[in-house]
Amino acid sequence: MTVFIIRRLMQSVLVVFVMSFLVFGGVNLVGDPVEMMVSDEADQEERERVIRSMGLDKPWYVQYGLFVANAAQGDLGKSFVYGEQALGIIVQRMPATFELALAALLMAIVIGIPLGVYSGLNSESRFSKVIMAGSILGFSLPTFWVGLMFIMVFAVMLGWLPSTGRGETVELLGINVSFLTTNGLSHLILPAVNLALFKISLVIRLARAGTREIVHMDFIKFARAKGLSTQRVIMVHLMKNIMIPVVTVLGLEFGGLIAFSVVTETVFAWPGMGKLIIDSIQGLDRPVIVAYLMIIVLVFVVINLVVDVLYSILDPRVRIQDVKG
Amino acid sequence: MQIRKTLVLAAAAAAVSFAPQAYAQTLTIGLGTEPTSIDPHYHNLGPNNQIAQHFFSRLIEQDHKQNLSPGLATSWKATDDTTWEFKLRKGVKFHDGSDFNADDVLFSMHRGGNHPNAKSSFGLYTKGKTFTKVDDYTVLVTTAKPYPLMPVDLSSVHIVSDQEKDKWEGEYNNGKSAHGTGPYKLVKWVKGEVLEMVRYDGYHGAKPHWKRVVIKPINSAPSRLAALLSGDVDFIDQVPTVDIARLKKNAKVELSQGVSNRIIYLHMDQYRDNPQYMKSHDGKPLTKNPMKDVRVRKAISMAISRDLIVDRVMEGVAIPAGQLLPEGFFGRSSKLMVQKYDPEGAKKLLAEAGYPNGFQATLHGPNNRYINDAKIVEAIAQMLTRIGIKTTPDTMPKSVFFKRGKNKGPAKPAEWNFQLVGWGSSTGEPSSPLRSLLGTYDKTKGWGSSNRGLHSNPVMDKILDEALATVDDTKRAALLAKATEIGVGEDQGIVPLHYQVNTWAGKKGLTFKARTDERTVAYDVVPN
Numbered sequence: 135m136t137v138f139i140i141r142r143l144m145q146s147v148l149v150v151f152v153m154s155f156l157v158f159g160g161v162n163l164v165g166d167p168v169e170m171m172v173s174d175e176a177d178q179e180e181r182e183r184v185i186r187s188m189g190l191d192k193p194w195y196v197q198y199g200l201f202v203a204n205a206a207q208g209d210l211g212k213s214f215v216y217g218e219q220a221l222g223i224i225v226q227r228m229p230a231t232f233e234l235a236l237a238a239l240l241m242a243i244v245i246g247i248p249l250g251v252y253s254g255l256n257s258e259s260r261f262s263k264v265i266m267a268g269s270i271l272g273f274s275l276p277t278f279w280v281g282l283m284f285i286m287v288f289a290v291m292l293g294w295l296p297s298t299g300r301g302e303t304v305e306l307l308g309i310n311v312s313f314l315t316t317n318g319l320s321h322l323i324l325p326a327v328n329l330a331l332f333k334i335s336l337v338i339r340l341a342r343a344g345t346r347e348i349v350h351m352d353f354i355k356f357a358r359a360k361g362l363s364t365q366r367v368i369m370v371h372l373m374k375n376i377m378i379p380v381v382t383v384l385g386l387e388f389g390g391l392i393a394f395s396v397v398t399e400t401v402f403a404w405p406g407m408g409k410l411i412i413d414s415i416q417g418l419d420r421p422v423i424v425a426y427l428m429i430i431v432l433v434f435v436v437i438n439l440v441v442d443v444l445y446s447i448l449d450p451r452v453r454i455q456d457v458k459g
Numbered sequence: 460m461q462i463r464k465t466l467v468l469a470a471a472a473a474a475v476s477f478a479p480q481a482y483a484q485t486l487t488i489g490l491g492t493e494p495t496s497i498d499p500h501y502h503n504l505g506p507n508n509q510i511a512q513h514f515f516s517r518l519i520e521q522d523h524k525q526n527l528s529p530g531l532a533t534s535w536k537a538t539d540d541t542t543w544e545f546k547l548r549k550g551v552k553f554h555d556g557s558d559f560n561a562d563d564v565l566f567s568m569h570r571g572g573n574h575p576n577a578k579s580s581f582g583l584y585t586k587g588k589t590f591t592k593v594d595d596y597t598v599l600v601t602t603a604k605p606y607p608l609m610p611v612d613l614s615s616v617h618i619v620s621d622q623e624k625d626k627w628e629g630e631y632n633n634g635k636s637a638h639g640t641g642p643y644k645l646v647k648w649v650k651g652e653v654l655e656m657v658r659y660d661g662y663h664g665a666k667p668h669w670k671r672v673v674i675k676p677i678n679s680a681p682s683r684l685a686a687l688l689s690g691d692v693d694f695i696d697q698v699p700t701v702d703i704a705r706l707k708k709n710a711k712v713e714l715s716q717g718v719s720n721r722i723i724y725l726h727m728d729q730y731r732d733n734p735q736y737m738k739s740h741d742g743k744p745l746t747k748n749p750m751k752d753v754r755v756r757k758a759i760s761m762a763i764s765r766d767l768i769v770d771r772v773m774e775g776v777a778i779p780a781g782q783l784l785p786e787g788f789f790g791r792s793s794k795l796m797v798q799k800y801d802p803e804g805a806k807k808l809l810a811e812a813g814y815p816n817g818f819q820a821t822l823h824g825p826n827n828r829y830i831n832d833a834k835i836v837e838a839i840a841q842m843l844t845r846i847g848i849k850t851t852p853d854t855m856p857k858s859v860f861f862k863r864g865k866n867k868g869p870a871k872p873a874e875w876n877f878q879l880v881g882w883g884s885s886t887g888e889p890s891s892p893l894r895s896l897l898g899t900y901d902k903t904k905g906w907g908s909s910n911r912g913l914h915s916n917p918v919m920d921k922i923l924d925e926a927l928a929t930v931d932d933t934k935r936a937a938l939l940a941k942a943t944e945i946g947v948g949e950d951q952g953i954v955p956l957h958y959q960v961n962t963w964a965g966k967k968g969l970t971f972k973a974r975t976d977e978r979t980v981a982y983d984v985v986p987n
Contacts, residue, residue, distance in 0.1 A: 166862035172579040173503045174882060175891055177905030178868075180582060187576065215495050216650070217576045217628050227651065282681055289689035297689040298489075298682050299675050300652060403677040403686075405651035413651075413678070416827070418858045 139439065146435035153431045157424050158201060162194045167214050167418040188214055201424070210428070211421035215414070220425040224407060229309045230300055231406035234398070235391035237313070237326035242333035242384065249334075250341025251368065251376070257346060265338060272335030281328045281401035288324060296321050298403040325402040329395055333387055340383060344376030351375075377448050385441035386434075393430040484670040486981055489683045490654075491697035493676035495578070497648055498631035499617035499639070500571045503579040505883070508615075509978035513656060513672070514554075515617035515639030516663070518545060518564065519610050523972040523983060524787065525720065525887030527610055531559065531618055531640065531663075537930050540605040545613075547596040551663045553620045554638040561592040566621035576627060584612040607930045611886045642667045642982050651676060656981075667982035674981075687712065687964055694969055696979040698962040700774040700830060706964060715963045717973025718778055718785045721883040722892070723829055725822075725839070725954040727756055728876035730869060730913035736823075736876045740816040740849065750876065750912075754812040756951035761808070762846040763839055764800035769957055772834045776962060780955040782889075782947050783896075785975075789888040789932075790939030795948050805846045817847025823864060824879035826854040830959055836879050839956075850877075866911050868900055873911045880911065881959070885976060889939050893923050896953060897946040914952035919945040 168184050176184075185191050189200070201211060210221045253262035289297035301321035303310040312318025348354060349372065357367045396408035403409070407426065414422040492506040499511035520530035532545040551559040568590050571581035587606070591599045600609060623636040630636035637645045642664065643656040654674040658667055675692060677683040680699045686692045688711075698706065698714070706712050727750040728734050734748045749755045765779035778785055781797035809817060820843070824836035833854040840850040854860075863874040884891050899915040900907035906920075907913070919942050926938035946952045963971045965984060972983045 164862075165858040166865070169861040169865055170858060171502075173583070173885075174909060175583060175885060175895060176503075176579055177583065177895075177908045178902045179905060180580060181908070183580070183582075184578060214578070217496065217501065217578070218632075223650070230652075282685070285682065285685040285689070289691070290685055293689060297686045297691045298677050299686075299691070400679050401682050403675065403679065403682055405649070409651060416856070416858060 135443075139443075142435070142439050142442075146432065149435065150428055150431050154202070154205065154424065154428055155198070157427045158198050158420075159194070161418075161420045161423050162197070165418045167420060170418045171214060210425040213414075213419055213422045215417050215419045215422070220419075220421040221429075223422060224410065224426055224429060227405060227407045227410050229311060230404060231392055231395065231399070231408060233311055233313060233322070234325055234329060234395060234404060234406060235388060237322055238330035238333060238391055238395075239384065239388055241326065241330035242337045242387075245330075246334045246337025247341050247380070250338040251345050251372070253338070254342040254345025255349065255368070257342075266342075269335035269338045272331045272338075275331070277328060277332065277397045278401050280331060281325070281398055284324045284328055285401070295324055297324075300405055325398050325404050328402070329391060329398045333384070333391070336383065336387065337380060340380050341376055344379060345372060348372055348375045374448060378445065381444050381448065382441055385437050385444075389430075389434045389437045392433055485673060486669040486671070486694060486984060487673045487675065487692045488979065488981060488984075489677045489686045489692035489695040490674050490979060491676075491678055491680070491683060491695075493651065493654075493678070496628045496632055497634075497637050497645060498574075498628035499619060500567075500574045500581055501577055501628045501631075503577075503581050503583065503615075505885075505977055508617075509980060510654065510674075511617050511639075512641065512978070513643040513981060514637055514641045514645055515619060516551075516641050517614055517617055518547075519614040520664075521614050521887065521976065523717075523974040525975050527614055530614075531564070532613075535610055537609070538599075540930060541602050543600045543606075543609045544593075545598045545600065547598065548663060549596055551640050552661050553622075553640055554644045554659055554661075555620065555622065557620055557622050557638075559618070559620075559640055560595040561598050562595075563618055563621045564598050565590050565592055566624070567618045568616060570619065571616045574627070581616050584615045588612075605928045605930050607927070607932075607935055608886065608888075608890065611888065615885065643672060668985055669981060672981040684964070687966070690966075694963065694965040694971070694984050696961075696963050698964045700776045700962075703774060703776055703962055711967050713965050713967050713969060715965070715971035715973045716776070716960055718975065719883065719959045719961050719977045720784060720788070720885070720887060720975045721829075721881050721959045721977065722780050722783055722785075723777075723832075723835065723879065723881045723956045723959060724780070724896075725759070725956065726873075726875075726878050726880060726896075726911040727759070727914075727954070728872070728912050729756075729915070729952070730872050731876065734876040735874075736821040738819040740814075740818050740847070742819065745818065748876075749812065749814055749818055752812045753949075753951055754808045755814065756954065758805040758808040758812070758846065759843060759848065760798045760951055760954045761801045761805035762848070763798075763842050763954070763956065765797060765957055766800065767842075768835060768838055772831050772838050773957065773960075776960045777830075777957040778960060780957050782943050782955060783882075783892045784884055784887075784889050785958040788884075788975075790926075790936045790943075791889065792940035792943045792948070794940075795944055802842075802846050809847060814847070817849060819849045819851075820877050821851045821853050821875075822877050822879065823860065823875040824852070824854045825857040825860040828857040828860070829881045832879065832881075835956070839879070864911060866900070866907075866909075866913055868902065869913060872913055875911070878911060879956075880909075882909070883977065887975070889943055890923070890927060893919075893939065893942050893946060894927075897950075898923060912952070914946070914950065916945060916950050916952070919950070919952075 172184055213220045213223055249265050253265045256262050285297045288295045301312050301318035302315040303312045304314050357371050396412050399406045399408035411426050494507040494510040495502050499515045517530045518532040519527050522528055531548050533548050535545045538544050568585050572585035574580055589601045620638050626636040634645045642662045644659045646655040648654045656672045658670050683695045687695045729751050731748055737745055739745055769777045779797045782795040822836055822840050824832055826833035836852045836854050840852040843850040864878050866873040882892050894906050895909045897914055898906035899920050900910055922938055922942045926935050929935040961977050968986055970987045
């Protein structure tokens with residue numbers, strides 16, 4: 135297991151390196167950051183000064199060489215726009231995004247699994263049909279529209295919840311979190327539900343499909359025959375088996391929640407990384423784009439690793455093997 | 460479920476109970492564009508300058524119509540052709556308690572022009588000027604040549620304290636060095652989240668109404684509007700044109716509108732002989748560039764119905780343009796009128812120029828830079844197609860558009876032959892657009908840096924040169940008007956379309972003096 139993890143981490147270093155090259159090359163193909171940055175009225179001399187100050191007067195391969203040399207020492211470059219360390223800016227935004235993503239993930243699990251299992255066990259009941267119809271809506275409604283509707287209904291018309299932004303934060307283990315204050319929690323609800331809607335639907339479908347398949351299996355019948363309570367059959371024997379696909383998908387989706395909650399963060403003006411990356415792409419803030427994508431690659435690698443480890447815990451038949459080559 | 464419901468109710472109750480008492484003293488603004496730094500010399504850009512002017516004062520202030528008024532300088536005059544004398548205000552203190560005097564002015568002017576990390580520096584306004592201290596409250600500024608734009612230039616540079624030597628944007632952003640003499644003091648800035656300030660009671664000017672100002676960056680327009688409607692913010696900027704009609708009917712909202720100094724216009728390639736985005740009417744390569752012919756440029760202008768664009772595309776929220784700056788600005792021409800829509804006349808001119816069947820062209824434009832930019836491009840393409848110039852609209856995000864639309868001198872002209880762009884005159888007079896958009900490209904003089912069509916007319920250049928060396932206001936205004944009449948009028952070097960009108964919205968009872976420089980300034984929001 136340890137060897138497996140070490141090998142996986144080493145592979146991920148390679149992935150990150152390849153990624154840095156692709157992203158760096160890619161962002162250098164589009165647009166001119168100087169045009170995004172300077173005042174309209176700047177004359178030719180001023181433009182040249184800005185180009186030099188950002189190191190853009192050098193050929194791209196020299197720029198990339200410098201970037202790699204600095205990155206090896208943990209310096210991913212300074213943001214063109216803010217003039218501060220790109221990594222620092224991203225890390226500063228991380229707690230907000232993680233908070234939102236975790237809240238959404240939690241909702242997906244807490245709401246999605248019970249509903250999915252219920253409708254899998256009682257597939258003909260009316261409530262089950264309502265759940266399935268609801269999950270289709272959750273799948274197909276565009277996030278930005280739902281987000282705006284939430285704001286319209288709950289903030290503008292009913293006035294129950296704040297429309298945008300992140301609420302009061304308190305420090306927990308050195309990280310600013312908002313879910314511990316009433317104000318912060320009230321700000322968190324709408325964006326988290328908005329982000330969770332799709333995931334809840336996804337989990338409902340996975341859990342339902344799994345349940346319907348497994349409920350007819352021999353070991354379930356045997357467990358029943360043995361005289362185990364329905365509760366125990368469902369909670370232990372059934373649950374463990376439907377969790378494998380759910381964990382895989384949720385793991386990957388969690389990465390997506392962190393990396394690409396762009397729409398929700400923009401609609402709710404949530405000060406997270408998704409909003410940062412969109413602003414950076416629009417403003418052609420190359421160092422931030424590159425640093426961000428590299429961090430996201432790392433996040434995905436780590437999540438995949440965690441998912442693999444979880445597998446072996448959930449299903450003893452799965453043995454983590456050291457993949458050679 | 461029960462717990463969540465209780466929390467929601469608690470939150471709602473908290474919001475309700477806090478709101479009334481805080482309202483009279485605190486203004487919460489939903490801002491469309493966040494600054495990139497609090498350092499007033501880091502980035503010479505609207506969103507930064509609008510925030511900087513809350514914390515820092517300038518020698519000369521610009522009011523909401525960009526008229527100059529005394530700031531940290533109580534008076535200024537040209538003592539001879541090349542020397543200006545500024546008398547400074549006495550008894551002014553910075554937020555940290557230190558005194559303001561001539562040393563701070565000298566320091567700020569140097570810092571503004573030489574900030575090592577500046578993304579767009581204020582060197583534009585300080586270069587070529589020598590600042591000397593006569594006494595603690597008198598500063599002399601000398602230039603090599605007569606320089607009439609001195610007061611305007613110095614009204615763009617914020618004054619910081621010389622106590623803060625070797626402190627750069629980092630120290631300003633975290634509030635350690637952000638000490639100015641402006642009406643507000645920085646409390647905290649969390650990027651992307653909140654910018655908070657409190658009133659500075661030692662301010663030398665009129666006392667602002669709000670004790671506390673909280674600025675929340677909300678760059679998605681519908682969300683910003685929703686935040687206003689739900690009462691989370693009191694005031695927002697950049698109200699989208701599509702929502703204006705509906706908001707006017709809303710009794711809880713008050714709109715403030717005003718024309719800006721930003722003109723939207725077309726550049727036409729007047730340099731290349733083989734323009735790559737133009738073809739003859741039957742799709743063959745052109746042997747010469749039609750846009751080099753002034754009759755074709757005039758025909759383009761006549762074929763565009765500005766009234767229709769303003770009425771339909773801009774929902775009435777824009778003003779048709781016939782020159783570089785809207786009414787009320789210094790140095791405007793009284794002769795230039797908005798071009799009348801005249802498709803028949805345009806066809807005639809095209810035929811005279813040798814294009815009775817027109818030609819094919821592509822009109823390029825950004826789709827996320829100016830108000831409704833992509834829709835304007837599409838409308839114009841249809842109007843031009845009607846007179847025979849078969850025009851294909853092509854719009855793209857600004858990050859891609861501007862790189863390819865930029866001219867880097869005659870050796871590397873802009874890729875587009877025909878493009879829609881905008882220009883805001885931060886100086887509030889036409890010399891900046893004349894120099895940058897219509898002046899012959901000249902790197903050493905700093906002219907023509909945004910002359911994307913590489914238009915050139917030595918006669919206009921000469922008049923502009925003369926204007927830029929004329930200290931007498933009346934004479935200079937006349938020369939600038941004359942230069943505009945040649946560049947925009949006779950030559951049709953660019954085709955002006957309209958001046959943007961900006962809209963702000965606040966809760967009922969809040970009014971704002973709409974600013975021509977498009978800035979959102981908390982102390983200009985007042986309860987009525």
